[in-house]
Amino acid sequence: MKIYLLNILLLIIYSMIFLQDTPRKNHKIFCLLASLNWIILSGLRDLSIGPDTLKYGYYFEKAKNISWATLWSERVNIFIHETLGKDPGYIVFQKIIQLFAANYRAYLIAIALIFTVPLGIWIYKNSANPLMSFIIYSCLFYSFFSITGTRQTVATAMVVFIGYKFIKKGVFLPFLLLVLIAMTIHFSAICYLPFYFIANKEITNRYLLLYGSIFMGTFIFRVSIFRLGSKLIGYDQYLPFEETGTTWTFSIFLMALTILTLLKKNEILKNNKWAKHYINALLIAALFVPLTFVNPAAMRVIQYYSLFIILLVPEIINSFPKRERFFVFFVAASTLILLLIKNNPTYMFFWQL
Known part of the structure; x- marks a missing residue:
């Protein structure tokens, strides 16, 4: 727990140096230092930190025993018939990394770089308040993307952080190519494909009325929708009510944020035309919330869209009058930090006993 709080303290110190009435180029330094913090924490963690860290270590060692010749000669069986398991592109990805990083520790550092560098660039280019953006990541998302889900972490970096620039530019083919590649690493990446067509939807009252109807339908038929969706994306092993935990x-945080966003949407959109992307992403994330009551595995889909909270919350803060913004920032940051403390996460560097 202490290391995570220290990380946030460092973020605040960095912001006091580089984000206080300084040229925007200094924002780049802040994002670089904040990203470096998470690269260190993610890459140098002990193998006991994260429920899947040891499992992915086993996959990494297993991939060493599969030759490039086998991957080429058996490409049809591997990629079509999945003889080496689901998400066969992950094996190829591991083999590519192993050309440069032969041990698992170096691999963990490589994964941290592959995810966190695009994250930092994404925040630098799109966030109105990089400090708040990194606090949100540190309190809400690090436990999955920096500690746990390696395959989806790589896929998310590709389609969300890198792919977003193609959404902004309206260039479909490169975005589609990224999604297709990411799908071979974690098939859930296909769930992000519709965002290209939804991101630019205007947030009108008619649109929100339709959205509300769809949300109610999702809530009522959540079990059937979960069963169908899990089969369509190839993860039908996640049965309704199979997993424990909630x-x-x-979910409450996401829904409360959705309500607040809709109340402030006019001011938000007036300040930043791209904010409709963030709002549409939040609406999609909220749409899947009822499915998490069926099985928490639905969070895998929500994660692709809920990451836009990192960009949206700074816009919400900016929608308040200037004299109120610091107070709103303080309340938001304090709430997030209290949630982090409540979760009481553990951490240990690999050299600690």
Whole structure:
């Protein structure tokens, strides 16, 4: 826990140096230092930190025993018939990394770089308040993307952080190519494909009325929708009510944020035309919340869209009058940090006993 709070303290110190009435180029330094913090924490963690860290270590060692010749000669069986398991592109990805990083520790650092560098660039180019953006990441998203889900972490970096520039430019083919490649690493990436067509939807009252109807339908038929969706994306092993645990805290937070966003949408959109992308992403994330009550595994889909909270919350803060913004920032940051403390996450560097 202490290391995570220290990380946030460092973020605040960095912001006091580089974000206080300084040229925007200094924002780049802030994002670089903030990203470096998370690269260190993610790449140098002990193998006991993260429920899947050891499992992915086993996959990494297993991939060493599969030759490039086998991958080429058996490409049809591997990629079509999945003889080496689901998401066969991940094996190829591991083999490429192993050309440069032969041990698992170096691989963890490589994964941290592959995810966190695009994250930092994404925040630098799009966030109105990089400090708030990194606090949100540190309190809400690090436990999955920096500690746990390696395959989806790589896929998310490709389609969300890199792919977003193609959404902004309206260039479909490069975006589609990224999604297709990411799907071979984690098939859930296909769930992000519709965002290209939804991102620019205007947030009108008629649109929100239609959205509300769809949301109610999702809530009522959540079990059937979960069964159908899990089969379509190839993860039908996640049966309804199979897993224990809930996502109540995050779900309540997401729904409360959605309501606040809709109340402030006019001011938000007036300040930043691209904010409609962030709002549409939040609406999609909220649409999937009822499915998490069926099985928490639905969070895998929500994660692709809920990351836009990192960009949206700074816009919400900016929608308040200037004299109120610091107070709103303080309340938001304090709430996030209290949630982090409540979760009481553990951490240990690999050299610690």
